[in-house]
Amino acid sequence: MFYYLSRRIIAMIPVLFGITLISFFIINLAPGEPTDMQVELNPRITPEIIEKLRKHYDLDKPIHVRYIKWLKNLATLDFGKSLTPDGRNVMDKIKERIPLTITINLISMFIIIIFSIPLGVFVSTHRGTIRERLTTMLSFFFYSIPSFWLAIVLIMVFGVYLGWLPVSGLKSLHYGSLSSVQKFFDLAKHLLLPILVASVGGIAAFSRYVSSNFDDVIKQEYILLARAKGIPERVILKKHALKNALIPVITILGLSVPGLISGSVIFESIFALPGMGQLLYQSVMARDYPTIMGMLVITSFLTLIGNLLADIGYMIADPRIKYR
């Protein structure tokens, strides 16, 4: 197992290298220069200053030289300085955004698992009934609903018309004066809608996946054998079928990481949450090259880690597979 894992991690290196290559070239081959923003905003700029700025950002050097220099810095997690007026370190900017996005995504992943497994099993064990058809149709509805529209409708209903929930931000204005219990509820109130929006599509997609796996597993011979032995149906479903049906779901969980991160751009910008998605949106609007590159590399790195964790989970869950 150790051997398999180390080989698996070594195989990640060329992929990671490819990720940096693609990120760097995409952004550099695009027209317009990162200095444009500063130049446009400043009326007192002269050609000499532009030249100095270009030198400062190494724009006067050929692209491969810049790439190698950028890669060297990357090895020490140094993505350079942001081009926005605050001029802060890109890594610092991203670092303070990561916890919120990961927390929201972990919570919604947890919710997705909790709801989609029983739902998927229900659908699979009730095939052909009206209740199953209704559930399947509903899951199609929720699978197809655009998250940004759902967010807006929820804000409209619960925030604007009913006034039950805050519509944006992470904390209330008087957050500082609250006790720790109140602080928790304040955060929860602000995060309820974003987490709901982040989970709904996932629940629909996952429950469909669980039910189709369950359909396959229930046809296996060991289930027939278990039935022949007279084991109660409830035990068969729970112990024999469910465990086997859930193994492939682990892989899909790992593969869903980039989708979840992509989704955070939408709900973080609608609900004004200071996470990675919002930072990407802001950086894109400001043409902040170093931050965008840093975000692309870090999020794809998170995806790689997600896939690795899924592999490890798969290994633990399925003793039939021997890794060498």
Next chain:
Amino acid sequence: MRETFFQQVLKRFNARKSSVISLFIIISLILLSFAGPIFLPYSPDEINVDAILLPPSTLHWFGTDALGRDVFTRIVYGGRISLLVGFVAEGIAVIIGLILGSISGYYGGKVDSVIMRFADIMLCFPTFFLILSVITFLEPNIWNIMIVIGLTGWMQIARLVRGEFLTLREREFVLYEKVLGSSNFYIIFKHILPNALNPVIVSAAFGIAGAILTESALSFLGLGVQPPIPSWGNILTSGKDMMEAAWWLSVFPGLFIFVSILCYNLVGEGLKEALNPKYYK
């Protein structure tokens, strides 16, 4: 009389009412957005100061926006863009996926590992992050949007086609063609590809739904189709800032995005059951 494969597929597809209805709705939406304007009394960008933010009525079915423009008319025109983008973007993805997947699966070896590694790398990027980063550096017009969505969506199809090719290339009819001295190009496109198309068709239906979603999300964030050209996404944006004053600006464009995505997904599901031998009864 024996049924042809096509007749069988049609029969199985027709058995799923939800998919048939969805196909009908998609066709109606396309007809509405391309032929509908002939019958509409309003123009999509005609500003009318006497009709600002009117709620839905018999005169303005979906109400009017902050500039007094008829929302129904704008949605009809927006449908052209949103539906076209979905179709063309997925078309680009399918073509790239078919070509790379065929080459990868047919030749195998080094070519295969290079192409598949490239697909792996592309799959590591959160797609929407990648699209957002690229789109900022281009002019946000619909052509660029279609190309970018297409260029970031081919990986799944390439993998599917490659998988089909890996098994098909070992089959006897391919061997016969090789013995006959047919060129690789001829074998790939004339003999193997038609046999590998079923999963691609299914994946493309879901892909169109995804592309419509991506375009409307981009336009919603202000990085897609630019006003005054209407698209479902950017009409929704104008509604976002006026939730209290005009609910109809948020509800209707979103409903159209939702319904078209739902219908493409249901058609995809119907095709999956109709084309996949796993479901043959």
